[in-house]
Amino acid sequence: MVLSLRSVSHRLRLIECGRYCQIWRAQTLRLDNLALVPGGAVTLSVVDLVGRPALGLRWATAGTTPPERGGRPVTWVHTSELDDPTPFLAGGEVLLTTGLTRAPDDDATNYVDRLVAVGVVGLGFGTGLNHATVPPALVRAAAAAGLPLFEVPRATPFIAISRAVSRAIAADEYAAVQRTFTAQQALTRAAQSDTGVRRVVRLLARQVAGSVVLLDADGAVLETAPALSPARAGVLRTEVRGLRGHAGAVGVAFAAGTDSISLQSVGGGRGRTFLAVARGVPLTPDDRHLVNAAVLLLTIRQERATGSTDGPERVPAAVLARLLDDPAPSAREWAESVLAASGAALPVPPWTVAVADRPPSTGWADLGADGLVGERHGRPVLLLGAAGGRTVPVRSGAGDQGAARWGLSRATSDPTALPGAVREADEALAVGHRTGAAVTRFDDLVGTGWSALVPPDRAAAWAAGLLAPIRDHRPAAVTAPDGAELLRSLRAWLLHHGQWDPAAADLGVHRHTLRKRIVLIEGLLGRSLEAPGVRAELWLALAQGGGG
Incomplete structure (x- = not known):
């Protein structure tokens, strides 16, 4: 009945009730009889769980009426025989126990x-082992x-309950992905019609179960579904007028x-x-994906209508x-459908992101890479496919001051x-600026250590600041170690992974002397050297020469 590795208690159960647990494990074949309703939301509540005939569970209270709070969704199942299992719980769980210590x-x-x-x-209480019935005091x-x-009868394995919940959660997540993908496809088809703007607004309103409003830059309502009250229109108009002066993509969330x-x-x-979405509860991540998809589709329609040609091709750039x-998890399928409708295609994975430090001097069309071309903060960004992942359009020779650098x-x-x-590409580009390389790949930086990602002057300043309390130590007694001696002791101790005898032997001191020096260092830093993170920071600082 191993349901969660977060608790020590499940291991105790395997030892202390081995025969019973073996019986329960042997009966897991009964899980084949459990069925989940395919499609739609399948969030499982405690009432749903107890109501599954295959599990044979029954309410411990008198009668068969479900408890008032039994409709809350179950996020996981945890087993514990601890008197206080709460340190291992996050909320939303069904807890299973046999009352071993009760x-x-x-x-x-x-x-x-x-x-x-x-x-x-x-709370599920297993009977037939430590207790014949659920203790009345617990009821x-x-x-x-x-x-x-x-009550969980002895014939029902705890793992059957765990697996039923796990399957329900997995089915719910899959259904959510499918719903999002289906809705995105519907929005894409709606946007391609002659009345695409109106259809997108109305369809989005149904999908998110809220109100959706499209407004112009003055805050006037262009489309709305359903009808908007004058008061709410006034609120949106004020917000739009506050945002319209900002360049680029902007957004705000408010109550x-x-x-x-x-x-x-x-x-x-x-x-x-501007697109506004209003409803009584905040948008879920899946809802936000749909809203973002609608914004993208409306952007594509708008920019086609205005005939704007500056920058990369609009549909691939917007998709990128x-x-x-x-x-979203279904982003690939959605992107493929949108690009196909515009005569473009998504590069074949695996994908590599490439970013440049400046726009192309010969025009965006000159970025003839195998992939999607877009723009971030006025700079080119490419999504390269399997065929182009190792090449970018570097057209200038070495020493050309107009040549773009790529990460x-x-x-x-x-x-x-x-x-x-994207973050990796940005990091690689930053390193390229320091090294002067035309193209820098994050792959090549991973094996070179952290120093390749941090400017040397910043790394040196950080190291010097970290080690300053040790380096600047001036002992009161002449025979006591000074800062330089403490740094040598720290280096030797870290080099030997905190082992006292070999580190002391390298320094030519007794191990008790070294212990006193490490305690002194901890006092100067105000940090414990027992923490692996502290040791790692100090070793990096010493490697940067921060000790002087």
Whole structure:
């Protein structure tokens, strides 16, 4: 019945009730009879869990009526025989126990109160081993605290409960991804119609179960679904007028009455608009992905209508901006469908992100790389595919002051890893500026150590500051070690991984003398050298010559 590695208690169960646990493990084949409803939300509550006939669970309170608080969703299942398992809980769990350390007449009030305080949504008590029935004291305490309590008969393995919840969570996550992808496809089709703006607004309103409003730069309503009250229109108009003076993509989230409102710009330049989404609860991550998709599609329509030709091709650039910002798990499928509609294609993974330090002097069309071309902060950014991941359009020779420098990330096939790839490319570009290289790959920096990522002057200043309390130490007694001797002792001790005898032998001192010096160093720094992170920082600082 291993349900969570966070608790020591599950290992105790395997030892202290080995025969019983073996029986329970042997019965896990019964899980084949468990079924989850495919499609749609399948968030499992305690009531749903107890109601599954295959598990054979039953409420511990009198009657069969579910507890009032039994409808809360279950986030995980945890097993523990500890008197206080709360340090291993995060809230939302169903806790399973056999009462191994609990006598039938033990007062359970404090135990139950602690579980409720940490957010446990249900307590399952296994009978037939340590207790024939659920202890009455536990039943009373759970009823008083409003904690759903159910009995787990000996024939039901704890792991069956854990796996049922795990499957439900996995099905829920998969259904959410599918819903997001399906909704994104519907938005894409809507945007391609003659009445695309209106259809996108109305469809988005249905998908997020809220109000969606498109406004012009003066705050006038262009499209809304459903109809907007004059008061709410006035609030949005004020917010839009506060944002319209900002260049580039801008957005704001705020509360108005009982609504949570998200407002962000659509496009730029002529015809710039703003999309607002309002509803009674904040947007979920899946909802935000849909809103971002709608903003992108409306941006594409707007910029096609205005005929803007400055910069990279608008559809691939807009898709790339979305991928590099906050991609959903279904981002690849969505990007492929949007690009296909515009006659473009997503590069074949694995992908590499490349960023340059300046716009192309010969025009954006000259960036003839195998991938998507976009723009970040006025600078080129490329998403290169498998065929172009090791090449970027470097057209100038060495010494050409107009040549752009490029930074390349590591390759990845995971769209959700692309924001991190942008950061890697930026780091590589920063190193290229210091070294003068035309192209710098993050792959090449990983094996060179942290010093390749940090400017030498900044690293030296950090190291000197960290070691200054040791270096500047002036002992009161002539025979006591000074700062230089303490630094030598620290280096030797770290070099020998904190082993006293070999470090002391290298220094030619007794190990007790070295111990006193390390204690003194800890006092000067105000930090414990038992912490691995502190040791690592000090070793890096010594390697930078911070000791003088």
